[in-house]
Amino acid sequence: MITALVTIMVLAALAGLATVVTAGAPEEISLADRIDALLPQTQCRRCTFAGCRPYAEAIAQGAADINQCPPGGERTAKALARLMGVAPKPVGKEFGVVPDHPAVAFIEEEACIGCTKCIQACPVDAIVGASRHMHTVIAADCTGCELCIPPCPVDCIIMRPAPTVAR
Amino acid sequence: MTFPTTPAPHVVAHDSVGRVMRIVIYALLPTVLLHVAFFGVGLLVQITLGVATALVSEALALRLRRKPVEPFLKDGSAIVTAMLLALCLPPLAPWWLVVSGTAFAILLAKHLYGGLGANPFNPAMVGYAVLLVSFPVQLLQWLPPAGMDMEQVKLSIGETVQTILTGSLPSRLTWDAVTSPTPLEALRTNLKMGMTMAEAQAAPIFGTLGGRGWEWINLATLAGGLALLGLRIIRWHIPVAMLSAIVISASLMYMVDPGTYAGPIFHLTSGASLLGAFFIATDPISAATSDRGRLIYGAGIGVLTYVIRTWGGYPDGVAFAVLLMNLSVPLIDRYTIPRIYGHAR
Amino acid sequence: MTASELLTGGLRLEAHKQRSTKAPIRIASLAERYVIPLDQHSGLSAVPLVKPSDRVRMWQPIAQPAPGISAWLHSPVSGEVVAIEPRPAPHRLGAPTLSIVIANDGRDERFENAAAIVSFEQISPTEACEHIGRAGIVGLGGAAFPTANKLESSLCENGPQLLLNGAECEPYISCDEMLMRERAEDIVFGGRALLHALCARNCTIAIEEDVPEAQAALLRAIEKAGDSRIRIKVVPAIYPAGGERQLIATVFGVEVPHDGLPADIGIVCQNVGTAAAIARWIRDGQPLVSRIVTVTGDGVTEAGNWEARIGTPFSSLIVDSGGYTERMARLIMGGSMMGIPLPHDDLPVVKATNCIIAASALDLQPRSAEMPCIRCGNCSQACPAFLLPQQLHWYLQPFDGDQLARHGLLDCIECGCCDYVCPSQIPLVERFREAKPLLTRELDARLTADAARARFIARNERLARLEAEHRAKLAAKRRPRNEPTS
Numbered sequence: 001m002i003t004a005l006v007t008i009m010v011l012a013a014l015a016g017l018a019t020v021v022t023a024g025a026p027e028e029i030s031l032a033d034r035i036d037a038l039l040p041q042t043q044c045r046r047c048t049f050a051g052c053r054p055y056a057e058a059i060a061q062g063a064a065d066i067n068q069c070p071p072g073g074e075r076t077a078k079a080l081a082r083l084m085g086v087a088p089k090p091v092g093k094e095f096g097v098v099p100d101h102p103a104v105a106f107i108e109e110e111a112c113i114g115c116t117k118c119i120q121a122c123p124v125d126a127i128v129g130a131s132r133h134m135h136t137v138i139a140a141d142c143t144g145c146e147l148c149i150p151p152c153p154v155d156c157i158i159m160r161p162a163p164t165v166a167r
Numbered sequence: 168m169t170f171p172t173t174p175a176p177h178v179v180a181h182d183s184v185g186r187v188m189r190i191v192i193y194a195l196l197p198t199v200l201l202h203v204a205f206f207g208v209g210l211l212v213q214i215t216l217g218v219a220t221a222l223v224s225e226a227l228a229l230r231l232r233r234k235p236v237e238p239f240l241k242d243g244s245a246i247v248t249a250m251l252l253a254l255c256l257p258p259l260a261p262w263w264l265v266v267s268g269t270a271f272a273i274l275l276a277k278h279l280y281g282g283l284g285a286n287p288f289n290p291a292m293v294g295y296a297v298l299l300v301s302f303p304v305q306l307l308q309w310l311p312p313a314g315m316d317m318e319q320v321k322l323s324i325g326e327t328v329q330t331i332l333t334g335s336l337p338s339r340l341t342w343d344a345v346t347s348p349t350p351l352e353a354l355r356t357n358l359k360m361g362m363t364m365a366e367a368q369a370a371p372i373f374g375t376l377g378g379r380g381w382e383w384i385n386l387a388t389l390a391g392g393l394a395l396l397g398l399r400i401i402r403w404h405i406p407v408a409m410l411s412a413i414v415i416s417a418s419l420m421y422m423v424d425p426g427t428y429a430g431p432i433f434h435l436t437s438g439a440s441l442l443g444a445f446f447i448a449t450d451p452i453s454a455a456t457s458d459r460g461r462l463i464y465g466a467g468i469g470v471l472t473y474v475i476r477t478w479g480g481y482p483d484g485v486a487f488a489v490l491l492m493n494l495s496v497p498l499i500d501r502y503t504i505p506r507i508y509g510h511a512r
Numbered sequence: 513m514t515a516s517e518l519l520t521g522g523l524r525l526e527a528h529k530q531r532s533t534k535a536p537i538r539i540a541s542l543a544e545r546y547v548i549p550l551d552q553h554s555g556l557s558a559v560p561l562v563k564p565s566d567r568v569r570m571w572q573p574i575a576q577p578a579p580g581i582s583a584w585l586h587s588p589v590s591g592e593v594v595a596i597e598p599r600p601a602p603h604r605l606g607a608p609t610l611s612i613v614i615a616n617d618g619r620d621e622r623f624e625n626a627a628a629i630v631s632f633e634q635i636s637p638t639e640a641c642e643h644i645g646r647a648g649i650v651g652l653g654g655a656a657f658p659t660a661n662k663l664e665s666s667l668c669e670n671g672p673q674l675l676l677n678g679a680e681c682e683p684y685i686s687c688d689e690m691l692m693r694e695r696a697e698d699i700v701f702g703g704r705a706l707l708h709a710l711c712a713r714n715c716t717i718a719i720e721e722d723v724p725e726a727q728a729a730l731l732r733a734i735e736k737a738g739d740s741r742i743r744i745k746v747v748p749a750i751y752p753a754g755g756e757r758q759l760i761a762t763v764f765g766v767e768v769p770h771d772g773l774p775a776d777i778g779i780v781c782q783n784v785g786t787a788a789a790i791a792r793w794i795r796d797g798q799p800l801v802s803r804i805v806t807v808t809g810d811g812v813t814e815a816g817n818w819e820a821r822i823g824t825p826f827s828s829l830i831v832d833s834g835g836y837t838e839r840m841a842r843l844i845m846g847g848s849m850m851g852i853p854l855p856h857d858d859l860p861v862v863k864a865t866n867c868i869i870a871a872s873a874l875d876l877q878p879r880s881a882e883m884p885c886i887r888c889g890n891c892s893q894a895c896p897a898f899l900l901p902q903q904l905h906w907y908l909q910p911f912d913g914d915q916l917a918r919h920g921l922l923d924c925i926e927c928g929c930c931d932y933v934c935p936s937q938i939p940l941v942e943r944f945r946e947a948k949p950l951l952t953r954e955l956d957a958r959l960t961a962d963a964a965r966a967r968f969i970a971r972n973e974r975l976a977r978l979e980a981e982h983r984a985k986l987a988a989k990r991r992p993r994n995e996p997t998s
Binding site: 168169170171172173174175176177178179180181182183184186187238239242244282283284285402451452454456457500504505506507508509510 | 525683757761767768769770771772836840841842843844846848849850851852853854855856857869871875876877879880881883884885886887888889890892893896897898899900902903918919920923926928931932933934935936937939941942945
């Protein structure tokens with residue numbers, strides 16, 4: 001009996017050791033990091049937080065629900081539900097409409113007066129331009145958050161379907 | 168002129184799950200035959216009961232799960248499960264043992280997890296483990312093999328059926344007279360009583376290679392297993408790894424102390440070593456899936472089998488070894504993804 | 513690592529080539545109209561050089577390559593351009609593709625291309641590449657990748673190794689075998705031209721072990737040419753040994769990196785048909801306006817190989833082959849493992865059309881009902897890319913992008929070996945084909961999200977730093993200056 005117990009325990013310990021050795025050093029990944037990795041990183045603030053990272057931290061602390069991300073849509077809500085171990089639910093209407101296609105901002109350049117307000121609003125530095133010079137959106141870097149639209153004094157920013165990435 | 172279109176490839180081999188299972192069943196027949204030759208027709212009764220239970224349970228589970236019944240009944244996987252479980256039971260075990268074990272295997276171990284292809288544990292071994300834990304006494308009541316001067320206790324076919332169905336022997340016999348431990352069990356008991364290995368193996372239950380009778384049944388199993396290998400129903404990785412692991416473990420301990428530990432040949436030809444290596448551990452659904460993974464999986468079963476046999480609380484360890492390694496399959500699969508073409512190792 | 517270790521996997525399949533290789537290559541009869549799709553090569557569509565109602569002569573360029581990866585197109589006959597309009601084509605099923613339609617006047621008046629015939633040894637390798645491009649030559653093995661683009665990307669100073677692919681491993685297709693048997697000299701000539709254009713050191717012609725006539729013909733042609741740089745390598749007749757990456761592993765014992773090209777390891781692979789087309793252009797001035805097409809299967813009366821002009825309707829080739837038998841059931845372009853299923857035969861022969869299978873129920877065994885996967889692993893034994901299709905299938909439902917990427921879904925070459933051996937009759941390749949774009953999109957989205965996150969973090973750090981600097985400056989201004997007292 002004792003030998004059996006000891007043998008099985010030794011084997012289990014060996015197996016555990018092997019697992020640890022082959023797995024390498026365990027990475028310290030916080031819950032907020034794991035949630036953040038699932039978010040689309042649009043930084044649009046539609047979730048009512050100041051970006052994807054703050055939203056991730058709020059979920060991790062239980063201060064926010066998993067259905068507050070319209071750009072992520074059903075996919076993200078599902079993935080978050082799975083990670084958090086809660087029932088999946090559709091994105092809340094109060095946070096905005098789930099877009100059918102990804103979109104990017106576009107500046108109608110004739111109308112732009114070069115006020116730099118949109119540059120300050122862009123959370124991912126995707127707008128280039130200088131004071132009193134025409135601005136433009138780098139389509140590849142634009143996340144389609146629409147935060148640049150309200151500040152524009154001449155309403156020259158519109159949303160367009162995102163260009164497909166050529167591979 | 169228009170033609171229907173179907174996606175490529177436009178030809179497939181004529182293979183089916185049913186064919187695979189049928190060949191496994193045929194390959195088990197030599198084992199069954201020799202088993203009957205040494206222990207009487209009890210096994211045939213057990214197989215009949217088991218297969219009937221398996222088919223009924225399978226049909227019931229499929230009906231409850233709203234799945235088509237016919238194709239899954241025809242695939243033969245339930246029959247294989249029932250046969251493997253029946254082969255592990257004593258030939259005269261009462262009917263409710265094989266029936267409850269098979270029903271448990273099919274309903275709980277197989278269909279509760281999603282049916283064919285989704286069961287993480289080998290259903291036959293789950294059924295056996297449940298029976299062994301619940302009814303250890305009945306499961307260890309083996310018969311002496313033929314050729315041991317016990318002809319007077321031989322049962323006729325009618326008596327066998329009657330014994331299995333009623334659970335009691337014909338009035339002229341007692342259980343003590345007709346039962347005998349399996350060689351592995353006998354060895355364990357004898358060693359516990361302080362005998363040396365030579366004394367312990369002098370009993371008439373031991374034959375030339377391993378247990379009397381068992382050695383021949385196991386050779387038949389080996390033949391069936393080699394046929395499966397030749398027909399490419401199974402591949403060599405799991406049997407070779409498992410048997411090598413048993414041989415290596417047994418040889419090491421035998422070299423340390425031949426007086427206390429049985430040799431590798433005895434371990435190979437006793438208990439369910441060969442049945443396990445060729446028919447149980449090779450169940451692909453619950454086994455690791457890459458070549459390297461299968462080597463690890465088979466070796467793990469071999470080592471655990473030896474450990475449980477030698478130091479554990481049960482005479483044979485194949486069932487628990489298989490279940491324990493089933494448990495580690497996701498982990499093994501995770502670490503044994505083969506190198507893909509064009510990727511660095 | 514030995515070659516045999518590299519090419520595990522694959523299948524020995526029944527070749528089904530006896531019927532189509534009995535008769536020599538025949539010339540297909542001429543059709544009234546020829547439809548030339550502008551996008552029949554990989555890359556970008558060609559740009560038309562002609563307008564409707566223009567007269568064109570045979571071999572006249574009718575479309576030029578778009579900038580980038582693209583190819584020239586030439587008229588296969590003399591006649592009139594009747595339309596430039598979307599037409600159904602076998603390589604783009606679903607949506608009709610813009611095509612030039614030419615009415616044949618039956619006179620075959622030839623367009624004189626003075627610059628066509630050259631002695632290739634007298635022009636520089638770069639010029640030779642460009643010259644080959646002007647013939648509209650594309651890879652004739654099935655992928656139709658523009659040859660000039662491939663050669664340009666493979667030019668290297670130390671000279672690559674040239675591999676001519678005559679390993680026609682897919683069942684039913686026999687156009688390359690017949691070409692090697694009858695036109696071995698063209699292949700050797702083309703091989704020498706390619707050696708020159710690439711500054712290549714040597715040329716290996718890979719050929720399967722089960723085509724002895726073709727081997728003998730090639731050996732004779734090589735001997736006649738007296739070029740010691742060209743050799744023959746016999747490879748086992750295993751499907752898909754003729755796949756470019758698989759063949760390179762078999763012949764040279766090296767693997768092409770998963771994210772690279774054969775040129776990255778100093779190898780250029782061309783189909784033997786491509787080499788023969790190059791020979792015809794350089795020697796005879798004939799651009800790529802025709803190719804050899806195998807028409808076979810139990811659904812046609814007489815199987816065989818036809819030299820068909822590009823744009824010939826399939827229906828005309830079927831008529832040449834004696835028409836459909838009453839057992840005709842399915843039409844396939846390509847081989848039985850990777851061929852494209854076609855809904856009708858009103859489609860033009862394109863440069864990639866190597867074979868047309870008119871299949872009866874005898875050729876195709878209908879798939880039985882699908883059963884769950886039993887993880888038997890037959891698929892992973894057959895997979896030439898060393899994948900675990902059983903695991904990929906497991907991670908498809910529900911879709912697990914991480915695991916699919918780890919298990920190499922994007923490395924699947926869709927050869928169909930796993931499907932072929934699956935006892936559960938699971939249409940694995942079809943599922944993988946559908947899942948690949950989803951996975952690509954998911955991985956792309958992840959890359960974009962990572963970039964956006966990095967920019968967001970960088971911006972927040974920058975704003976915090978500027979804010980801190982600003983405060984420090986303000987604080988420094990507010991602090992009363994300690995004027996040195998005298």
